[in-house]
Amino acid sequence: TKATQRLDYAPPAYWIDSVELTFDLDPAKTRVLNRMRLRRNPGVAPQPLRLDGEELNLARVMVNGAGSSFKMEGDKLVLENLPEGNDPFELEIFTTCAPAKNTQLSGLYVSGDTFFTQCEAEGFRRITYFLDRPDVMASYQVLLRADKAQYPVLLSNGNLVESGELDGGRHFARWADPHRKPSYLFALVAGKLVAREQQIVSRAGKPHLLQVWVRPGDLGKTEHAMNSLMAAIAWDEARFGLSLDLERFMIVATSDFNMGAMENKGLNIFNTKYVLASEATATDVDFANIESVVGHEYFHNWTGNRVTCRDWFQLSLKEGLTVFRDQEFSQDMAGSPSARAVKRIEDVRVLRTAQFPEDAGPMAHPVRPDSYVEINNFYTVTIYEKGAEVVRMQHNLVGREGFARGMKLYFERHDGHAVTCDDFVQAMADANPASPLALHLEQFKRWYSQAGTPHVKAVGQYDADARRYTLTLSQSCAATPGQPEKHPFVIPVALGLLGTDGRALPLQLEGEAAAGGTERTVVLTEPSMTLAFVNVDSPPVPSLLRGFSAPVILDCEYGDAELLALLTHDGDAFNRWEAGQRLMLRIAINAIADEAVTTDAAGQIHQNILPAALAQAMRDVLRHPQLDAAFKELVLTLPSESYIAEQLGVVDPQRIHAVREALRQQLAVALQADWAWAWEEHHAGGAHRPDAVSSGRRALAGLALSMLCLAARQSGDAVWPGKTYQRFKDAGNMTDRFNALSALVMSGHELAAPALARFHAMFKDDALVLDKWFALQAGSTDRGGNVLPAVKALMKHPDFHIKNPNRARSVIFSYCSANPGAFHRQDAAGYVFWADRVLELDALNPQVAARLARALDRWNRLAEPYRTAAREAIARVAAKPDLSNDVREVVTRALA
Ligand code: HT7
Ligand code: ZN
DSSP states (O other), X not given: OOOEEGGGOOXXXXXXXXXXXEEEOOSSOEEEEEEEEEEEOTTSOOOOEEEBOSSOEEEEEEETTEEOOOEEETTEEEEOOOOOSSOOEEEEEEEEEOGGGOOSOSEEEEETTEEEEEOTTTTGGGTSOBOOSTTOEEEEEEEEEXXXXXXXXXXXXXXXXXXXXXXXXXXEEEEEOSSOEEGGGOOEEEESOEEEEEEEEOTTSOEEEEEEEEOGGGGGGOHHHHHHHHHHHHHHHXXXXXXXXXXXXXXXXXXXXXXXXXXXXXXXXXXGGGTOOOTTTOOHHHHHHHHXXXXXXXXXXXXXXTBEESSGGGHHHHHHHHHHHHHHHHHHHHOSHHHHHXXXXXXXXXXXXXXXXXXXXTTOOOSSOSEESOGGGGXXXXXXXXXXXXXXXXXXXXXXXXXXXXHHHHHHHHTTSEEOHHHHHHHHHHHOTTSHHHHTHHHHTHHHHOOSOOEEXXXXXXXXXXXXXXXXXXXXXXXXXTBOOOOOOOEEEEEEXXXXXXXXXXXXXXXXXXXXXXXXXXXXXSSEEEEEEESOOSOXXXXXXXXOOSSSEEEEOOOHHHHHHHHHHOSOHXXXXXXXXXXXXXXXXXXXXXXXXXXXXXXXXXXXXXXXXHHHHHHHHHHOSSSOHHHHHHHTSOOOHHHHHHTOSSBOHHHHHHHHHHHHHHHHHHTHHHHHHHHHHHOOOSSOOOSHHHHHHHHHHHHHHHHHHHHHHHHOOOHHHHHHHHXXXXXXXXXXXXXXXXXXXXXXXXXXXXXXXXXXXXXXXXXHHHHHHHHHHHTSOOSSSOHHHHHHHHHXXXXXXXXXXXXXXXXXXXXXXXXXXXXXXXXXXXXXXXXXXXXXXXXXXXXXXXXXXXXXXXXXXXXXXXXXXXXXXXXXXXXXXXXOHXXXXXXXXXXX
């Protein structure tokens, strides 16, 4: 299949002004009548109309009321003899499709007994023939007809205009969307659903109806989603002056969904995972995710829907910006500076453990890609998370007020249009003409066009006689596929200097009359720059890239004492955490390389690899009287196996796993009394509230419990596992219950089995909780290769359904993508399992299969025997002749 190239963009030859869709909904055969009003685009040379379509049965085509000739070019419906001139004409197309057979979950499909749609990116063409591209924006009217008993609720975008009864037990509803939109924002839902409703009045004094639609039994779990929606609406008004532009805003939950949620105009469709929550069934992480995803989809109403993308290469225009907005929303909701820092650290952790590897692997692509085979493969952490970092850098370069001005100008210029990433940056720069962004605009745009993670090397030198400290910052970026050479980026580096006593030093650069503040942001635009700080009394410790001011890898040769100083004193919470991570990473990497550190037959390390000084530093953090629990939990969590792997040239996943497990075990034992203290201090019950402070306390108590179970594993002591089991049974909320269960499972304690059985019995009717049950087992610590057989057994469990993406992810992805110590086996059985599942899923749902296919992206860096075995497994998948484009693109790139 041919790749689509960004530079081949051409405006559409026709515009579609309005669409009238009539659906006769039937799972086996749904009839779709599509009446469009089109006109030629006068700016484009006359040519036939080529409409996109996929898996449709075409029954009739009429132009201006008369039957019309047509031909097919592959999947495309081609009309050659259309009226000449620029006058509008009517095109009527009648097709049928089979929603019940749609296992891809793209287009119109059935979940449970309910109809749903998913049209982004190119699903609308699976519903009717259309110009299925985001720059074609039309007005939609939708008539839904269906059996009333089976489908009592009929929803589509916009306002309900009319509804009523039809013959034969059927009924209808007519919806009209007051806003023009691209086809990817079309949606319909039909089924037995109930709604939590809320009337609100906006700041502008306008009334709005908010609804969260779910299956009847789930109504009690919708309060948090509704609260999150109301908070998101208020936040967008307060922070950006953006109001809800609809009388009615609906969220509908489905348990069969390829992604998290979808921002269809006025009718958001959500994975149940990001809607349903009660303290008994959802963890604090679930509550936080719901707030952020509800916010994200709501914020798309302006950034994505009112201003949309000209083409799919511009996807980050809406996704990067909207992730930035949801991150800011969650930070603002978290409240205290410390809670904001915790959210920032969590976001950066995602970027570094998922996006950095992507940027260094075969699927590396710029934030604005240049080509794709299957657009669904480009809903990536680069487009979303790196895209958000690129927006964040703009925010930091123009300031908070400047950013708000830029947003205002962006909407003044582009409201109602389909535009590009360049248009966004241009508006930001034009609204802030004196900013460093405007000054370096063309160079800044390289963040959109160049893939790869830049390295920034920092070298400091102190001259005691001159009381001068020079800091040299140099940037470089490795080649990525198709981009052998990189040009320098614009890199904002927020920095400060710490004195020997840990105090923040006033900063005075050579040539400045006086010191000004203790923190500033320097902008690195050249390959290298040197800063000279004067009036520095003693060798300082530089605190660089504060708050993670740019998505780069900072190479700075800190000594242990310097890192300990930063961990103890840095005024920037992000860098305080970062110093702790660097200390632990250093120990892990040294142990991995040290041949004297050996493993026994069960793959365990018995030598002590945790230095006493590091254990003490961690103890000091844990016992610190002022630090928040949530922050402590982050500092005391070791860098993940995949983050450790990223630091190494050649990756032996078993070695990394053994070293990390040994470090964890030793941290558990060395701090045993402190963990017990932390548990006693933080586990207290009381009413469950999902706010940042109480969830931070629960997180730290959970970590303490898991460490105490690990320590007990070594000592054979039964007290803490017993207490943990008790906690598991008595917990008043899912966070505490699941933390206790995880502590037992991850430490391999014999109480894990009865706890798992009990958990299943308690929650056998709650699909989202069962997903956790499956995921915990598939992601559990490998002991002598026990996880793969357990995963295979889980796939035979009566509750396992491979067609359901949440369930497939909870078992297959938790094993292949999130459990490297268990997946990378010397006998290659993990890879064989992976290849089988990719092929099995590809026949059902190519989007999900292609995501799984990415699990072996980084095969090329694996040590032997893993490398050869992984390559063979990928080659076996690639050899299948009838692979989907989705999987074909991933495995072809991997093998290139
Ligand atoms: N904009 C939405 C993307 C999405 C999607 C893309 C491809 C296939 C299925 C999908 N479901 C949702 C989600 C978002 O970023 O808000
Ligand atoms: Zn989005």
